[in-house]
Amino acid sequence: MELVPLSMEFAAEMAAAGANDDEVNRLTGxxxxxxxxxxxxxIERTLNDPNRYTRAITEDxxxxxxxxxxxxxxxxxxxxxxxxWGGFGKGYGSIAIRHVLDHAFNERxxxxxxxEVYDFNDRAIHVYKKLGFREEGRLRDALLWDGxxxxxxxxxxxxxxxx
Numbered sequence: 001m002e003l004v005p006l007s008m009e010f011a012a013e014m015a016a017a018g019a020n021d022d023e024v025n026r027l028t029g030x031x032x033x034x035x036x037x038x039x040x041x042x043i044e045r046t047l048n049d050p051n052r053y054t055r056a057i058t059e060d061x062x063x064x065x066x067x068x069x070x071x072x073x074x075x076x077x078x079x080x081x082x083x084x085w086g087g088f089g090k091g092y093g094s095i096a097i098r099h100v101l102d103h104a105f106n107e108r109x110x111x112x113x114x115x116e117v118y119d120f121n122d123r124a125i126h127v128y129k130k131l132g133f134r135e136e137g138r139l140r141d142a143l144l145w146d147g148x149x150x151x152x153x154x155x156x157x158x159x160x161x162x163x
Contacts, residue, residue, distance in 0.1 A: 001087065014043075018085075065086070082096060112157075
């Protein structure tokens with residue numbers, strides 16, 4: 001597994017992965033569908049945003065997912081998200097999250113990284129807790145999926161936490 005800067009070379013793989021994985025769409029709360037052009041525009045915005053840190057998660061050059069920090073330099077904080085379309089059960093998500101936390105706390109001198117995860121995503125919640133994230137609260141009925149409402153759990157980790 002390798003973490004590399006997100007680049008245009010991954011746009012087609014991102015479009016194919018996003019269009020063909022209903023489970024990942026559910027886990028990320030993604031209702032929309034995106035075209036190749038949408039992914040290209042997203043990558044272009046990412047490449048030109050100094051307050052976004054995005055890494056493609058790859059294996060043997062194949063795109064498996066991405067991990068992203070959206071940085072608020074004024075508050076020394078960032079929102080984090082991760083999406084994996086492959087490589088489950090191999091620890092890739094944990095490795096990618098450790099990498100962005102190291103970048104956040106040691107390279108960017110941030111104090112806080114937070115995320116939201118839906119209440120049905122037990123695997124992700126377990127990983128986040130294992131990596132030191134703490135639950136802060138819930139956004140009740142934040143996601144409507146197949147006619148059922150689900151809570152979004154807000155979690156964070158601070159630079160001062162013992163991780």
